[in-house]
Amino acid sequence: MADLLRRVAERSDTAAFRELYQTYGPRVKAFMMRQGTDAATAEDLAQETLFTVWRRASLYAADKGSAATWIFAIARNLRIDRLRREMPWQELPEERLEAAASEALPDEALAEKERQARVRAALASLPPEQHEVVVLSYLEGLSHGEIAARLRVPLGTVKSRMRIAYQKIRAGLEDLR
Amino acid sequence: MTITHHLDDATLMSFAAGSLPAALSAVAAAHVAMCTRCRREVAGLERVGGALLAELPPATLDRAEPPASAIWGQTPRPDVHEYPHRAGEGSDPIPAIAGALRGAAPAPLARLLPRELDNVRWRRLGLGVWHHRLAVAGRGGLGLLKVAPGRVVPEHSHAGAELTLVLRGSFHDATGRYLPGDVADLDETIEHKPIADPGRECICLVASERPSRFRGLLARLLQPLHGL
Numbered sequence: 001m002a003d004l005l006r007r008v009a010e011r012s013d014t015a016a017f018r019e020l021y022q023t024y025g026p027r028v029k030a031f032m033m034r035q036g037t038d039a040a041t042a043e044d045l046a047q048e049t050l051f052t053v054w055r056r057a058s059l060y061a062a063d064k065g066s067a068a069t070w071i072f073a074i075a076r077n078l079r080i081d082r083l084r085r086e087m088p089w090q091e092l093p094e095e096r097l098e099a100a101a102s103e104a105l106p107d108e109a110l111a112e113k114e115r116q117a118r119v120r121a122a123l124a125s126l127p128p129e130q131h132e133v134v135v136l137s138y139l140e141g142l143s144h145g146e147i148a149a150r151l152r153v154p155l156g157t158v159k160s161r162m163r164i165a166y167q168k169i170r171a172g173l174e175d176l177r
Numbered sequence: 178m179t180i181t182h183h184l185d186d187a188t189l190m191s192f193a194a195g196s197l198p199a200a201l202s203a204v205a206a207a208h209v210a211m212c213t214r215c216r217r218e219v220a221g222l223e224r225v226g227g228a229l230l231a232e233l234p235p236a237t238l239d240r241a242e243p244p245a246s247a248i249w250g251q252t253p254r255p256d257v258h259e260y261p262h263r264a265g266e267g268s269d270p271i272p273a274i275a276g277a278l279r280g281a282a283p284a285p286l287a288r289l290l291p292r293e294l295d296n297v298r299w300r301r302l303g304l305g306v307w308h309h310r311l312a313v314a315g316r317g318g319l320g321l322l323k324v325a326p327g328r329v330v331p332e333h334s335h336a337g338a339e340l341t342l343v344l345r346g347s348f349h350d351a352t353g354r355y356l357p358g359d360v361a362d363l364d365e366t367i368e369h370k371p372i373a374d375p376g377r378e379c380i381c382l383v384a385s386e387r388p389s390r391f392r393g394l395l396a397r398l399l400q401p402l403h404g405l
Contacts, residue, residue, distance in 0.1 A: 014243075021243040026235030033236060043239050050243065069227030076195035076226060086199040086315035089206035090192065093220065119224045120232075138194040138229050143316075144187060145337065145386065159187040166186045166222070173221060 001067035002109065009057040020067065021050050028075045034139045035083050045082060049075045066116045069093070079141065115176050122172040130165040133158055180212045182352075182359035188338070189215060193222030199315025200384035203289070204340040207382060208360040289313065291321075294345060294380055299323055305373075319384045324348065324373040337386030339363055341371075346379035348372060 007016035028049045032042035052074050077088035136142045148155040191197040192205040209215045289311050291297045299307035305328030309321040341361040348355050350371040373379035
């Protein structure tokens with residue numbers, strides 16, 4: 001997928017973009033619908049997310065994260081901006097230039113692929129109650145307090161499940177940092 | 178800048194997920210901008226979002242084909258920015274706060290903050306404590322808090338999460354000493370009693386999910402801190 005983005009960035013390759021669009025468009029739409037918005041609004045926001053990918057592809061650098069991670073960050077900020085009508089305080093990855101530059105490795109793109117695989121493996125291995133809080137946070141957009149109310153568990157329980165999930169994901173990446 | 182007090186792991190994850198209440202996100206963003214460690218953590222946590230997005234069962238797009246490139250323009254144009262109120266381009270200069278945040282304040286936050294920490298229109302709350310409210314859309318309250326050297330911010334417990342980022346001076350409490358860039362990430366289980374260190378007033382950026390509840394004799398006097 002990172003190759004597709006590179007082709008969009010380097011040659012405005014519309015075929016590569018079409019593939020990205022058809023892979024991620026439906027998922028970004030699903031992501032927006034998980035926030036409780038109607039299908040038409042979710043469709044518009046998915047279009048806008050992919051539109052942003054097209055326009056900003058040249059800013060994307062494969063060593064800073066996968067295409068999915070970059071598209072997630074764009075969709076996340078749009079969701080905060082449009083659905084919550086709040087300020088998206090989270091910067092997009094390409095805005096963190098100095099952080100990436102100071103850590104660049106020769107085969108960084110390969111290492112990034114490995115990191116992605118480790119994150120997926122760590123997520124898949126989480127016990128259901130930890131996986132659940134991660135999903136509610138990332139996909140449903142719920143705060144700690146909202147997750148506690150949804151699951152009818154104490155706030156401290158939500159936070160400790162999240163911390164443990166995070167520690168496991170981080171442990172999986174330890175030797176690749 | 179040596180930062181020793183970081184955001185809690187659960188706060189970092191919620192921030193990267195985009196699910197932290199708005200006011201808390203503002204302070205988290207300011208800390209992340211100043212802190213290499215937390216910036217790296219957020220980048221790592223965004224991968225979790227990427228992985229979850231990639232695995233989502235797809236919805237059906239009404240427009241199964243991307244619009245013709247004629248509509249979108251022939252070439253990608255990175256110069257166009259999407260978020261009308263974020264983006265650094267053409268935003269107000271941030272000379273003053275740059276001193277406090279080392280030029281690292283995210284652009285929207287820099288615009289929200291007063292130009293000069295010396296020129297803030299403080300509202301006196303008494304007992305060597307001043308407050309300046311910052312308007313932020315969404316959940317929670319955001320403001321600047323100034324505490325005179327050696328003065329105590331009265332004991333209080335939190336009705337929700339609270340983030341306190343030191344911009345100038347320093348304070349200490351039972352959990353340690355906080356210097357510029359340090360963030361106190363405390364939840365409702367912690368009773369704390371921060372004291373500004375002697376020598377210099379301490380200015381902090383403070384966000385709370387809900388208004389703080391002050392206890393004891395000072396409760397009424399400090400009522401204005403509600404909405405802090």
